Each structure stands twice: as structure tokens, then as C-alpha cells.
Amino acid sequence: MRRRAVIVGVVFASLITVGSVTPAQAAVAPAVVVRMDEGDGPSTGDLEGSVWAPGDTADDGLPAATPVSPAAPWEPLEGGRFGEPLIGGTDEAPAEDAANQPAIYDNEPTESAVNPAADATDPTQAPAVAGRSMAARGAPVPPERNITSPGLGSLPYFQFQDFSLSDHTVARVNLGNGNLVVTANDESLSGPGIQLRADRFYNGLSLNEGSFGGGWSSSMITNDVGLYINPDTLSATFTGPSGFTAFFKKENGAYTPPPGFNAALTKDATTGADLGIYTITYNKSGEKLRFTPTGYLISDKDRNNQGVTYVYDTAGHIVSATQDSGRSLTVDYTNDANQYVGRMTDSAGRVTTFIRDANRRLQTVTAADGTQTTYTYDNSDRLTSITVPGSPNNTTTSFDYDSTNRVTKVNQQSTSPTWGARADVVTDFDYSFSPTRTTNVTDADDNVAVYNLDNQGRVTSTVDGRGDTRAQDWNANSDIQTTTSAFASGTAGGQTTIAYDSLGNATSVAMPTGAGTAAQYARGTTDCPGAATGTAFQVQCSSDASGSKKAFDYDTNGNPTKTTDVTGGGTGTVTQQYTYSAVGAAGTCAPFNGLICTATNGNGAVTTYSYDSHGNLTQIAQPAPLGAVTNSYDALGRVTQTIDGNGYTTIYSYDVDDRLLKTQFNNGDQTFNAYYPSGAKQYVWDKTIHKISYEYDTLGHTTKQNTYNDSGQPVDVVTYKYTDNGNLTEYTDSQGLVKYGYDAANNTTSITEPGGTCTTGTTAPAAGSGCIKLDYYPGGVEKSRTFPGGAKQVTAIDRSSRTTDITATPAGSSTPVVQIKYDYTAVPGSTAPADDRTTVQHQTAVKQEGITANAVTSYAYDSRNHLTAATEMEGATQSAKWSYQYDNAGNRTKYTRSGTSGASTSTANVTYNAANEITATSQDTTNWGYDAAGNQTQSGTTGVTSSYNNRGAVMRIGGQNIASYGAGNTTTLQRGNNTFLTTEFGVATQTVGTNATVAYTRTSDGNAASRRTSAGSTYYVTDRLGSVVGLFDTAGVYKGGYSYTPYGEARRTATTAEATSNALRYIGGLWDPTANLYKLGARYYDPNLGRFTQADPSGQEANPYAYAGCNPINGKDSTGLISEACGVAIAGEIFSIVGIEAALFVGGAASIASGGALTPLAAIGLGAGFGGL
Template sequence: MSGGRGRSGRRGGSGSPCRDDQAQGERRGGVHDRWDSHGAQSPPGRVPGASADRRTPPWFHPGDSSAPRQGRPRTAGPAELPTGATASAAYQTVSGADLPGTTTTPDGEKTDYTYDSAGNTKSVAVTGTGGGNQTFDYNPATPPCGGFEGQRCKATTEMSSTKSVSIAFTYDAKGNLTKVTPPAPLGVTTYTYDDLGRPSTVRDGRGVTVIYEYDERDRVVKVDSSHYLAVSYAYDGNGNLVQRSGNTGVVGYAFDPLNRETVRTLQDGSQTRLTYRAAGNVGTRTAEKWSDHSQFTSLTVDGTTCSGQYGSTDRSERIRLGDTFFRNGPPGLSAKTTGGVDMSFNREPGGTLNSMPTGGKSYYYLTDAIGSVVALADDTGAKVNTYSYSPRGVTRAATTEQVPQPYRFAGGYRDPTGLYHYEARYYDPNIGRFNSPDPSGQEKSPYLYAEDDPVNRIDPSGLLSFGDVTGMGDWAMTGCSVVAAGYAGATTAAYS
């Protein structure tokens, strides 16, 4: 239910709605939201565009004198969590920014980070359960992999004491990502762009090509693939998606004068009508209760109610939901426990996922150019999970999952209702819209996700979208760069 880009979340193996059975989100509908008198809007939270590396550890609260700040000692902790466990973090100043140096989670897992002089992550070393190492190489002043100085050229993961694998990135003169070369036997993924810098074709390691067409407002109007049927999209003058046409038929969407979806008409003619609270929040989707701080205090699904508990005053730092407990570190959610089963999440300083230790084994995330998880590999390099999405993040039938994990489209945490959580808000991939207005007022449209351009833009905070993700430009420089891309079939899975 939470955890955009890993801020909070849970995962369980049973069918209990208090556990994160991802399949439940695919089949639910017709349940109801309950919002408090304050409209259940998330507070603005962190400043969009600022490096995620600068986050204050989630076990500190505003006014805590031990929280790291510019010009203060950068050692935080040990701090005692509500569960009685302790955690700590030490920071270092690089290129004028306070970046994580060493963090220790409540379960004793230690992560050490190193950086180059520009603040790019050079290595991440994890000791403890499921530990591992990653190193990164970047373009110098004369770029060997094309593009510009500072763009990532290679990511190397130590799979075991005797085996390492690398993924190489190549760019064009404009800094656009043109090729991703994963370790053999996986195939190369290539990208081409139109004159406006928009992705026009993507060819994955299996030879599957996806072609994109846009209108004059940079909106995707058609996605065509050599192995998937074409899908077309139509919009109104305000940028709202009003029709989706494909091999399964036509789906229509109607909106009110405030650009809020009011009626959804499916292929068989059946309709779903949406209503809204005074603050603009959707009132007919999930049975949730909210606190005065816009936090879920309980979630009712299929007649079962799960209670939630938080470690801060926004939605990002959960410490419990139902029988699942969460542990957070500076980069994001570090671990969760459900029914005595632990699952950890190793990350770069910016919060980008790189591996998931669970059950005594480590699994590695493979992502595409916008950060969507497209595959999970074990420590031998063998594929265990694959994920396929529509352009707006709907999970496709081609998805296969042997090892359950919650992260999906654009690095977001997918909750049991089928919504994605991106820190300040929840996103409905079926229509490409958030279920509440932008609490910061920074977006042109209060409901649209990524300015209605999910192929080229992302909104990890739910407050402000930004582009240049396929070129790994600004995104890479702020620490949110792609950990691993180019898995065979990955790109088509993400965009078909």
C-alpha cells in the first residue's frame, strides 16, 4: 500500500488481504475510499528535483536535533525504533551535498557507499544477510561510451566471490541512451529517437521491435509491436485520455469540468461511475480510513480490515500494516517481515533498487530506462521473474513471478488494490491518473501522471514529474540512475 520507489511496502505469500498478494490488485474493483475531513491529501514532503541522497533518515522527526543538516556533524544514531531495534547512519560531504556514507539497519545489515568528486555513486557494498557489491563507471571529460561527461557507462555486480557481471550503456551525441549491453547470453537492447528526442523505436534482445507515435502535444497516440497488437489512444483538449482502442475493443473515459474521471465504459458496455470528496479525492475505489495526517489507519479488503502504523507524519514511512513490519533506511525501504519471513532491499544512495535478499538468497533487479522492474535474476544470473506493462503501467499477462516482490512500473510499489504508490499520492495505471490532486500545486493538471507522457517522464514523488529519463541525464546525475537495463525482452515488456 505504500512505497513509491521503495519508501514503504510489504509482501506476503498468503491470500490474506492484509498481505501484499499482488494478484489481488488485478481482480479488485467496486470497493470504496473513505477520506478524512482534511481531504486526505499528503503533505508536500521532500523537495522534488533535489537529490534523494539528501533525505533525512526516516527514524528522525522534524525538530530532532540529531538529524543531519548542512554544516552539522553527519552522524545519525544509533536511534531506537518503535519496535525496540536500533539503526544508524553516517554521512559524508561530496560536491557540496551530504550523502550517505555508512548505514546500519535494525537487523544489522551494513551498507557502505563511495562517490566520485561529482557525487556520482562509485560503489555500494552490503554486508550481512544477502550482502553484495556493486561498482559503477562514468564518462570522463572525453566520453568513451558517447553522450556527456558524468553519464553512466557501466554497472558491475558481484554475483559471488568468483563471478561478476557487467552491463554497458551507450549514448548518442545528444546524450540519449541508444544501446544497453547486458552480460551474455542476454541480448542487446537498442533505442532510436525522433527529431524531438522522443523514443521512436525500441528493439530488445529477442528482436522484438516496438514503435511509438505521438501527437503534436507529445502524447503517445499509438504503440505498435512486431509481437504485440497495436493500441491507440485518444485525448481531449485538456490532455485527458478519453479512449483506448485495441484488439480487445474500446474503453471510454468521461471527465467533469475539473478534469476528474466520472464514468469509465468498458468493452462490453458496462460502466463504472466515480465520485469525489470535497478536496478532490476519489471516493469510490478502496475501503480505506485516513488519519488527520493523510495516512491510512486501516484498509478493508474483501471484508478483512488491516491496521497501519507510521513513523512520520506523511504516508512514506510505515512501520506496520496488518502482520507485516517494515524497516526503513535513508535510501528507502530496507526490509520487511511478514509471518517471520524476512525480505530485504539493497539500494543505491538515491533509493534505486539493486538487489533483494530473502530466504538466504539474493536476487537482482533489472530495470528499463524509466526504472520499471522488468526482470529479477538470481545470483547465477538465471531469470526468475519477468514483468510486462502497458505504457501506463498496467501489468500484462506476460508477467511471470517465481519469487514474489512488490516493485513494478517506474520503480513504484504496487499495492493490493492495483494502485502504485509514489510517495505523496497513489496512481491508477488503468487511466494514467492519480486518485487525488497534486498537494503541492506544481503540476499543470492536478490528476495526470507525468504530464500524460509516461514513456518519457516519471513522477517518483507524486509532486512533480521530470523527463530526460531515457537519456539518463539529470535523473542519473541525481542518483536515481538505472541500476540494470537491457535484459532480454525487457524493453518490449515495459512498453508494449
């Protein structure tokens, strides 16, 4: 268990989601957004914002609130702007470049003007003494193209080793050139379109002093970001927020972008208000950066012309940035000759201050909450340490360099309240240029990873600590065109191939076995009929290996408006439709462009959205009989109150860092959150139940979880220990200590249960040893799992790393007790690439509980990849069949079971209302019931009733009471006479009555491995979806298993005590035998109906109740929040069973978010890099 992303705060899901065309939730739920710091600096929504203020004139050198005198053209400072990476163009290369070494120069301090009166304690003043390597800064001017160190900043094709230092700071080491890139966020303000963020960047190889001093640049300050137009206008250089630089050359009257920079530079109108304005437009996202004729950034807009406004003073300083929502940020500068950024103040009065040391280097940043981040430097002005607020104590990360300023060591303090001080965590970097260019990274556990690079610093192959090799090949535009997995390395046909058109659009991806997905960017063909809409960079049609095709339509701004099934012989259904707001349009839903006004599903049901004058989503009018959802906001766009469809009111309050502090529910119940200075959660306290507190080490790993009783005493204590590299080594709860071992590639190789022992090597664990051993294929796919006594599960995979065979054998025998085979070809057993599919086509139960040996099930799918039939054959005889039909919104309208399906032969017809709620089935015994928030209150087939509290959590199902912690169902505490303890892994213990406790041993990534009781352990055999299909005891004796129908109903269950008492079954979910439902994270799932009993609380599913996108053979939803498709992720493009539809609509519809509060899916979709490179 390792942290892999930076948690940047709590925001609120806006209830409108990409791809969701029906009401998906009845209340605004808090959602943690994870910022993945990728791409070339801030993600879309990071630097974002600017609008030229009214009163500007095109020939002004600067945009301003009132007209000002024309400024001097954008000219370089004396000494130039040093150290910016150049994309495209040519530079005079130093001698060492001939050997493919980076051009890096030591800094030489220069004299500068001084201000003896400067006061370092005053944020508006700073001592002006010797600087990084520049003279007195003087008036700000946009940066000039003056390149000495290629490879600065963050671009999509750079590869980094990341170190998450806090909830606002990430340090990254570029593996191509050793450049240290530090990204720190000082402020973030939301609104429609591009968000306003104030980010700082440090580049270790840059000699630029930056707007903050000490090499720190800003994502929006003039000296750091801008466009330099060469005096002859035949070339231009764009300097991006993270420090990269892109060189445009004019050819045939148009500017040509450099390879790898997927954007266009144009000069706007030759007359009128836009005279001489330059615009950079990113191809995929449509984001537009506009510059004055002299290169000052004046606006950053999305494709709907919504974003942020930058206003300058007469000296060229940005003095304010205003998001279209009205939220703004003002900037104050030091009043000396250097004019550094001294203070930033947002529209809510939150102030961030910046203080420099005696050498004009940024030393201290004080946030609005009073916490401080401090920096130190060496005599060469290189950043040597960062000290950030801790959990609870401050923590320091330090950096060492070689003589060419490349990072050689990152040293992180390691201590925690739980375990005290430990040795520092050290990561070493070693660079070589002979005989090939390589970077070796030695992690804190002394595992070495080797990165091989080309002469542009792009990683071409890696060798991990086990010696496994992965490779990738780049085209001229720095797009990955082939990848070779470690498993397939050195084998014929082991590559995944991606093709692009002349515009850089990905047109197809083909897996090593042949299956793939294709996209077209033009219309008018048989495969893609109709007229094209949108831009040349937006997908018009897509197809998958099975021949299913979709067409996509867009409005004039490029917002997706319609998805149509155009498969030959398909439905021709319009499955999704959207309309958008437009400024000045009659009846528009918002005073902004591009916010979703209506979403219509395939059945024609319409959900309508309304917004306030700041672009906050204020109401969701859902199809009847659901009630409307209304939201209220504060001045920062944070949700302060939600009234759900039932009329329940929930009130939220926050701290100065936008973290959720208190939630008050309709009945007056409250939950409280407290945070450490680092932003990590210190405790959560449900006043009606109890408090749960947390401790962490300085690397951000959870080290302790305390659950308290009503007397305030800890009653359930869970502790965690880690290797220096962050791998979990010890987990301890009330049922004992579980230990984990790892190989040199950080794969878990052993799990030792409480009181057990594990030997080293490949010898099978002894009976009763409590030891599980794991082995892996090259690349980290699990190959085998060996249980006590020598029982074993072996997984076979194909060249596309897909599971093809699962075989389990008991102790002392090679005869399988469980064996399931999977075939992905249209013709069973075919090896022809043309027959390969991305979905499972056939499944053979060589040996499986209750199924005739070697029975083969074939699967059929419709053109929307919904499962329509599963037909089981015993030789030439059909033994069982399941058939399914769906309406255009994905509701299952008919299902038929026949043969030995595990249930009586039957056919059921199902009807729905406009809100996708069941109104009747042909097997009903009573009426169906739902409340106004969409919660199922009564099953018409079983008569079981359910009730819910004002938090949206299940309170009672049938005759058993259920208690959950906080809002929703995720953390269940009590169910009938069962008490649960939930940790970061999931359910850890289940206590029945007063003494019988079941503990679950889990892998280091949280998957269940065994069930432990006082009578001993039972070990799980699982299929490709994670469903438990077999059980072994502590001696390796087989104790029976399970088989399931396609949607997870129990088909056969062994009669052994081990099988009947085990609660983790289908996809590893918690089975409730009383309710006949599975508890899957946030919701309860009914496998008989193939749907959840509550609407999706995350708002991310196209149908709020449907399970796994109506394709349970190739996907699952173990969290109750989002379907997990079995797909292939290549070069940032995800091609899965849902095709590329989700990727198309993420980012287009994401701008509907109120106050910038995107759903998690939308937030991830927008994080592809500044401008969507």
C-alpha cells in the first residue's frame, strides 16, 4: 500500500457528470480530488484564466483596467532569460551536447542594485543583494528566447520520479536530464471554464531568477510566462508556466508549432478591437491563450471563451486575475528595484506572503492558515531543502547535485508519532552517457531501476529491480507509437501499436494479440456518415474490434452534443444528448457559455440544470418522480448547503484551506473533521457514534488508526509499518500481526498471518504455517499464489497480459480442483489477429463448483457492449442459458434463465419510469417503492423493505438494522448482530455477536487473501474478476467453492462449513444472506436484478443503477462508485469495453461543474496537462 498521488483537498461533486444523462445522485457529496501532476505544468484548471479588461485597446502594450500609455515592445532583460527548454527550433549547442550531454551551466552571481532600506519582514520589501544570476530586475517584460538548458519544466513526454511533499507541493526529478522541478500551489479559485490557479515552479537547471527570487517562477507573472515575437515576426517563442519553451517558425504565412507541442499560434484580426492579438490554441482541449502584440498574456479561455482575466498596471505587473465567476486574486510586489512578488490576496481576503533571504532567494511562504514552507540554497543558488508543514511536525526534504546541477540524491526525513524517528529515506540518481544514455534510480530499499533514453531525453526502455524490461518507441511528434511489455519483451508480436494521422490524432490502437479500437476524425463515409461537427481534433466516429460503431456530434464551440449508435444492424439510437448555455441566448440556464443546461438519455428522459450568476450549479431538476436537488454556495464557490430530493438539508463548513470541517445533517447530527498542518486528516468524529483518529509518518503513509468508544478510549487500534521505500511490511489489528515481503520490483512476494512463519526461496509453505507466497510474470502480473501445505493457484496470461487460465491444485496433487479458461477470440482457440476481441468471448469451466466438466459458455454483446446472452454448452448440448434485453438508457427490460442456471427456468419483464426506477416486473408479489431521492424502499419481487437516514445511508433492510459511519454506506459499523471494523484496506474484521470474530487477511493492495477465525484460516482462489471460486484450509485441502451467473447470482455453493460461512464471494464483495444483497463499497447490489438499490452517489455512471455498464463479464464495480472495465491503457489513451466514449466526453462536459467542483472523473479527465497537449 503506497501513496501515489497528492490529495489536494475536498471539493464537492456537482451532480452533473460526463456521460451521465439521467439524475445520478440526490445530494451533493464531498469528493476527494487527486491532482496527478502530469503534463507540462499545471493541468487544465491549474494556470487558467484571463480576460482582457474593458477599455483595453489593441495597440496598448498591456491590458489594463483603464487605458494606459503604450509600453515598450517585449524585449529581453539584460542578461536574457536563461535556462528555458526549447521545443523546436535550433540552438547553439555547447560542446558537450555532441556527446548527448545536457547543456548545464553553473550560476555566477552578478552585481545588482541594492535598497538598503529593504525590510525582509515586510512582504512588500526585500533586500536587493546579489541575485541568482541576473542584474536588477526592473520593470517586468515577457521572457525572450535565450536557451542554454533544454529540458526544463514538465511536458507529456518527460518522465519523472515524483516525491509528494505535502498537499500543495510536489518535487519531481526529470529522469532524462536530472532537472529538479518543484511545483507548489499557493491559491486556487474556481468558476466556469478555465480555473484560476497561482502555481509556483522551480527548475534546478534554469538560471532564471524568477518572479519570486531564487529560481522560482509563476504560472501567471509576466517575466515567467509569455510570448516573444521576433522583430521580423518570422518566429515566436512561447514560455509556458512550468518553464518549458516552444519555438514557432512562420512558414508560408503561418506559424508552425514544434514537434510535441500540439497547439497552433495565430495572429488575430488585422483591424478592430483584436488588432495584433496573438492566440495559442491547444488542439485537443480548445483552450486559448491570448497575448498582446508585445507578448503579455491577457487571457486563458476554454473552448467556450470562459476563463480568467489578467489586468496589468502601467509598469507591466499583473495586479489582478479574475475568474469569470467573479472570484479574483490580487498581486502585490516588493517596492525595491527587483519588484518580486510579495503578497497574493484572493477575493475572500485570504493572504499568502513571500519572503526572500539576504541573497534575494525565496525563503519563506506563509499560507493563509499561518503555516509556513521554507527553502534553503547552497552557494551556487541551488535549492537544497524544502521544509513543509507536517503531520503534526514539519518535515524536510533535501537535494544533492553533481557539478552539472543534476539531482543526485533526494533525502526525506522519516519519523512518525507511532514509531518515532527512523533513518532518512534516500533515493539516488546516477547518469551515464556512455556507451548509451541511461539514468539509474536506486530507491530507499536499494532496488535499482534503469532508464534508457534517446538523445531527446525520452525514456525508450526501463529495466526494473528484477531485471524485467519494458520498452516504448516515439514518433517525431513525441507520441508513443509502440510499447513492449516486460512479459512480451523479446517475443514476436509482443507490441502494442498506436497509429496517428497527420494532425497528431490517435487513430487506432492494436494490442499484441490483434484486438483494438479505431477513431475517425472526418465524416461522409459509410463507416462514419453525416456531416462533421466540432474541430479536426475531435473524434467523429469510433469502432472496436467487434465492429460496434459510434458517432459523435458537437456544437460550434466543440462541446459534445450527441452520441449515436451507427453500427450496421445496430439500434441507431441516440444514447446521449446535451444542450449548453450561451450568453445572450433566450432562456439560457446560465450567464456563461458552455454549461450544460439539459442532459437527455436514450429513453428521452431530461434532466435540467440551473446556475447562479457565478456559475454555481444551484438546481438539478430530475425526471419525475425524483425531487429536485438544490445547492447553496459561499463566495469561494464551496457548497454550503444541499437539499436533496427528499427535502433533507445538509450544511457544510470549511477551513481557510477549503477542507471540509463540519457536516450537519437534517436531524441535527454532525460530523467533524480535523487536519494536521500538512492537510492530512487528523480525525473524523461522528457525534452520534464516535471518533476515528489517524497518525502518519512524514512521507504521508498512515501509521495508526484509532477507533474510540463513547468514553473516549481507543478500542480498535490498527497500526501500519513500511519499508523505507513505502511498501507496507506490517499490519496489526486486534486479531494480530500480518507481515509482507517484497522483491526488487516492489511486488509483494509473501504474506505471513498472525503467528505464522514464511521461509525464503521457492519452497512451498508448510501446512499450518500461515504463509502465502506469490510469484510474478515480468512486468508485475501475478503468476502464482502458493498457500500453506502447498496448495496453489496459477494464472496464465496471453501476450496482451489478459488472463487466459486460472488453475488451483490442492496440496500434494497436480489435479486441478478449480480450473477456468478464458478465450478472447471470435473463433474459439484462434490465433489470428483478426479474430481477437477486447472482451471475453468464451469461458470454459474445466473444473468449477457445480458445473459439468469442460462446459463452455459463449458470450454475446450488443453494439453498445451490453451483455445480451451467455450460452453454456456441454459438447453439442445446451445446458444453461441467460438472455438479457435493455432499453436505450441501459435498463434491463427482460431476462431469461433456462437449463441448469442455478435458478428456476423463468422469464421476467421489467418496466421503468423516467428516473430509471423499476415500476413493475412480471414476477412481482407486491409494489415497488422508491423515495424522492431515488433510494429503493421496497422490492416488488421479494417484498423486502429498506429505509434510509437523512445521510443517504441504509438504516434498515428487512428485519435487520444497519449503522454506518458518516455520510453514505461506505463505512458500515453494524449489520444485525454483526460488527465491522473498516480500515484503508476495506473490511478488516467482522464480529458476530459478542465473541466470534472473523478477520480478513489482505494483499498489500487491499484484495482479500484469506479468512481467519479461531478455528484456522481459509484461503481464497479467485477468478479474473476477483470472485472467490475456491477455498483451501491450512493444510492445503480443498474445501469447496462457488460458481456464479453472469451478474453474480449464486449458481452453486459448496455445502462445506468453510463455504457456507464465508461472506466474501462475488467480485470479493460482502454477501448479506439476510437481504440477498452484496455490499459493494458505497452501495448495495442486487445480483438477481443486476442493479444497485441506490443511485450512483458519485454521479459518474451513464445509468445511475446499472451494474458495470451492463457488461459484468468484462467489468465490475467493487466500490459502488464507478465501473472498472477490463481495458488496455496505452500512452494515456484508454481503450476498453466502453470504447473511447468516456474519454471523448470528459473535458467537454466537465465545464458544467459549478464553482469548478468537478466530479472525480471529470477532474481526472481535465488533468492531462496545460492546454491538453
